[in-house]
Amino acid sequence: MPGTIQSIERAAAALRLLANTGRPLALAELSAALDLPRPTAHGILRTLREVGFVDQDPSSSLYSVGAGLGSLSTPGWDRHDLRSRSMNWADALAGGTGCAVFVGVPDGRVVSLVHHVFRPDGSPQRLRTNETVPMHATALGKCLLAFAPLVTPAARDLDLHRYTGRTATTPAALESQLVVARRRGCATGFAEYTPGVGGAAVPLRGAGGLAVGALAISGPVEHLFGSGGVARARLVDQLTAAAREISVTLGHS
Amino acid sequence: MSERVVAAIDQGTTSTRCLLFNRAGRMLAVAQREHRQHYPRPGRVEHDVEEIWRNVASIVPAALRRAGLRPENIAALGIANQRETTVVWDRHTGLPLARAITWQDTRTDGIVARLTAAGHGELFSSVCGLAPATYFAGPRLRWLLDNVPGARAGAERGDVLFGTMETWLIWRLTGGPDGGVHVTDVTNASRTMMMDIRTREWSPKLLAALDVPERMLPRIRSNSEVYGTCTAVLPGVPVAGALGDQQAALVGQTCFAPGEAKCTYGTGAFLLMNTGTRMAESTHGLIPTMGYVLGDDAPVYALEGSIAMTGSLVQWFRDSLGLIDTAPQIETLALTVPDNGGCYIVPAFSGLYAPRWHPDARGVMVGLTSYIDKGHLARAVLEATGWQTREVVDAMNADSGLPVTRLKVDGGMTANHLLMQFLADVLDVPVERPLGSEAVSLGAAYAAGLAVGHWSNLETLRANWHRAAAWEPAMDPGLRRREHANWGRAVDRSYDWVEPS
Numbered sequence: 001m002p003g004t005i006q007s008i009e010r011a012a013a014a015l016r017l018l019a020n021t022g023r024p025l026a027l028a029e030l031s032a033a034l035d036l037p038r039p040t041a042h043g044i045l046r047t048l049r050e051v052g053f054v055d056q057d058p059s060s061s062l063y064s065v066g067a068g069l070g071s072l073s074t075p076g077w078d079r080h081d082l083r084s085r086s087m088n089w090a091d092a093l094a095g096g097t098g099c100a101v102f103v104g105v106p107d108g109r110v111v112s113l114v115h116h117v118f119r120p121d122g123s124p125q126r127l128r129t130n131e132t133v134p135m136h137a138t139a140l141g142k143c144l145l146a147f148a149p150l151v152t153p154a155a156r157d158l159d160l161h162r163y164t165g166r167t168a169t170t171p172a173a174l175e176s177q178l179v180v181a182r183r184r185g186c187a188t189g190f191a192e193y194t195p196g197v198g199g200a201a202v203p204l205r206g207a208g209g210l211a212v213g214a215l216a217i218s219g220p221v222e223h224l225f226g227s228g229g230v231a232r233a234r235l236v237d238q239l240t241a242a243a244r245e246i247s248v249t250l251g252h253s
Numbered sequence: 254m255s256e257r258v259v260a261a262i263d264q265g266t267t268s269t270r271c272l273l274f275n276r277a278g279r280m281l282a283v284a285q286r287e288h289r290q291h292y293p294r295p296g297r298v299e300h301d302v303e304e305i306w307r308n309v310a311s312i313v314p315a316a317l318r319r320a321g322l323r324p325e326n327i328a329a330l331g332i333a334n335q336r337e338t339t340v341v342w343d344r345h346t347g348l349p350l351a352r353a354i355t356w357q358d359t360r361t362d363g364i365v366a367r368l369t370a371a372g373h374g375e376l377f378s379s380v381c382g383l384a385p386a387t388y389f390a391g392p393r394l395r396w397l398l399d400n401v402p403g404a405r406a407g408a409e410r411g412d413v414l415f416g417t418m419e420t421w422l423i424w425r426l427t428g429g430p431d432g433g434v435h436v437t438d439v440t441n442a443s444r445t446m447m448m449d450i451r452t453r454e455w456s457p458k459l460l461a462a463l464d465v466p467e468r469m470l471p472r473i474r475s476n477s478e479v480y481g482t483c484t485a486v487l488p489g490v491p492v493a494g495a496l497g498d499q500q501a502a503l504v505g506q507t508c509f510a511p512g513e514a515k516c517t518y519g520t521g522a523f524l525l526m527n528t529g530t531r532m533a534e535s536t537h538g539l540i541p542t543m544g545y546v547l548g549d550d551a552p553v554y555a556l557e558g559s560i561a562m563t564g565s566l567v568q569w570f571r572d573s574l575g576l577i578d579t580a581p582q583i584e585t586l587a588l589t590v591p592d593n594g595g596c597y598i599v600p601a602f603s604g605l606y607a608p609r610w611h612p613d614a615r616g617v618m619v620g621l622t623s624y625i626d627k628g629h630l631a632r633a634v635l636e637a638t639g640w641q642t643r644e645v646v647d648a649m650n651a652d653s654g655l656p657v658t659r660l661k662v663d664g665g666m667t668a669n670h671l672l673m674q675f676l677a678d679v680l681d682v683p684v685e686r687p688l689g690s691e692a693v694s695l696g697a698a699y700a701a702g703l704a705v706g707h708w709s710n711l712e713t714l715r716a717n718w719h720r721a722a723a724w725e726p727a728m729d730p731g732l733r734r735r736e737h738a739n740w741g742r743a744v745d746r747s748y749d750w751v752e753p754s
Contacts, residue, residue: 078579078581078582078585079585080581080582080583080584080585080668080669081579081581081582083581083668083670084579084580084581084665084668087668087690088690091688091689091690091721092279092280092689094688094719094721095277095279095688095689095719096279116722117688117721117722118688118719118720118721118722118723120688120719120720120721121719122719122720125720125723127670127722127723127724129670130670
């Protein structure tokens with residue numbers, strides 16, 4: 001059996017100490033209690049602060065347990081926190097692309113819509129927040145399958161219902177689409193759920209780069225896709241930029 | 254690329270922001286800086302206007318840098334501001350005589366009580382449309398004249414100037430002691446208790462009642478005209494728009510037709526309805542106010558209903574009760590139960606504002622049984638915002654004779670879709686959120702851009718308004734009636750809690 005990793009052991013000890021003392025601690029107290037040189041203790045605490053497991057008060061410089069540790073056991077972001085942090089960028093994305101914008105999170109075998117911004121074209125639209133859409137037939141769903149494999153089902157466990165003639169109805173067909181999505185960093189849906197409607201989606205990432213949801217633009221396929229059925233670069237660039245900005249607010253560095 | 258854009262400064266209560274908008278009304282960049290809140294005594298809240306001026310001088314260039322633009326790209330500058338905050342300064346040195354007294358500050362309660370006791374209440378109501386209250390700027394100016402050494406003598410000599418925040422910033426931007434333009438916009442002037450709301454000029458009678466020398470007052474100008482040209486911060490750029498923040502949101506939401514209304518949901522909520530070119534008197538507890546005046550166009554009036562606690566009730570639920578970690582999580586908690594379980598919260602933490610105006614009311618939580626859990630409390634918190642809005646809308650409908658047929662909403666709480674649906678349900682009208690939540694800054698930009706011809710007319714601006722979300726009423730009418738009656742009974746129980754001292 002390979003040996004344990006010393007720096008992880010020391011980080012764990014530092015966290016136990018902070019959690020059990022019940023008050024914020026100074027670097028000197030921590031390095032003394034852990035029996036470590038101050039530069040070593042400082043390096044460990046700085047790293048823990050970067051990943052959100054430790055907070056440091058800006059005025060007193062004292063360390064305490066960070067909020068990131070408490071959220072370890074929760075399956076992801078609160079859906080309403082996610083909506084709140086996405087809102088401004090989702091609006092800007094809709095304004096810039098002329099598309100509807102959705103934020104989705106995995107909910108068992110389907111995607112739950114956390115946020116919806118109308119397509120800014122004056123057409124009548126209905127707010128679809130809290131509705132669900134299938135994973136295998138939408139850009140949002142395929143994005144989550146491709147980039148959040150631990151919190152989404154395997155392709156073979158999905159009900160691959162045929163919604164349109166373009167829906168992927170075999171695990172192999174779906175898997176090959178996910179491979180393309182991973183390579184491009186963006187999943188697309190070409191009229192696979194609703195005839196004439198397409199979408200493109202990229203992951204929203206939280207601390208440590210974990211995908212916590214997906215951001216999608218949606219609209220008529222001819223608006224989204226150019227020749228050869230490839231999503232228009234101008235739209236995908238804006239989508240990617242908005243996802244990056246939202247991910248920063250979610251703790252992704 | 255030499256795109257022409259319009260800059261807006263939103264000088265708010267906690268921070269000052271600079272936003273740049275393109276011709277489609279889309280935000281290109283934003284820069285923001287908070288300023289310090291000074292609380293010298295209970296009930297007193299002050300701002301250092303020198304600090305705010307320094308913040309303006311740093312955020313405007315920062316916003317330009319972010320957008321990759323230069324002052325030459327700016328067609329005009331507009332200013333939205335925190336309305337009733339009051340400042341006096343020396344016209345020769347450019348230095349304030351004291352910190353500004355902000356709109357939340359209640360130190361003028363004695364002055365207001367004396368005005369009312371002297372029988373001036375009716376005079377103020379009939380001339381400026383406002384009953385004397387600590388909310389407005391005039392009594393603050395009187396307090397400064399009475400309490401700041403040298404203020405009154407300086408004002409009478411013509412050395413000391415008065416203004417609200419847009420007055421201060423325009424004076425500084427256009428040269429300060431070296432030829433700065435001393436003006437106020439008509440919406441802020443309408444909230445000083447010194448302006449005749451029909452003539453839109455300073456009222457000698459009201460100035461006499463307040464004992465304020467007219468010499469120190471700025472000229473009252475429309476919301477959309479070139480006041481002057483910047484010599485600092487944006488050299489050469491015309492300052493061409495100024496509105497109070499809530500009136501700016503009315504313009505930003507393009508509520509240009511009588512009967513159109515918007516509600517901005519922040520710490521509190523402010524509902525304004527366009528009542529057209531005639532001033533609507535209020536017999537239902539609303540404030541008649543200037544809506545906007547665009548250049549030489551006919552003035553547009555508005556009715557305003559303010560609700561003290563909306564977002565701040567959610568903050569209390571988070572910070573004082575600790576039932577949620579973040580404000581958005583109240584929606585998560587509320588969705589754990591199907592309804593309020595019979596529980597109602599009336600957030601009269603500092604009395605009830607519009608339309609009831611009961612300063613002696615205090616908050617109550619009623620209908621508690623063993624069945625109630627924190628999910629029901631979360632519902633009751635959100636529903637309080639819905640019912641308070643309903644009361645203001647009912648008062649608007651009664652006072653204006655123009656029924657609200659849909660409500661445009663903006664502000665942070667519009668992220669709460671459960672609340673927005675409840676709002677549509679209890680108002681029984683559609684609730685709509687525009688794309689981009691920056692209605693206040695956008696309104697200031699619109700006023701400035703119209704003045705310099707960047708936008709040609711109001712129809713162009715209407716075309717920039719895009720619906721980002723809409724909530725349709727879906728509540729059973731019988732349920733709405735019963736819940737409304739329950740809310741009313743809950744409010745009854747909040748009255749007369751504070752005993753006269």
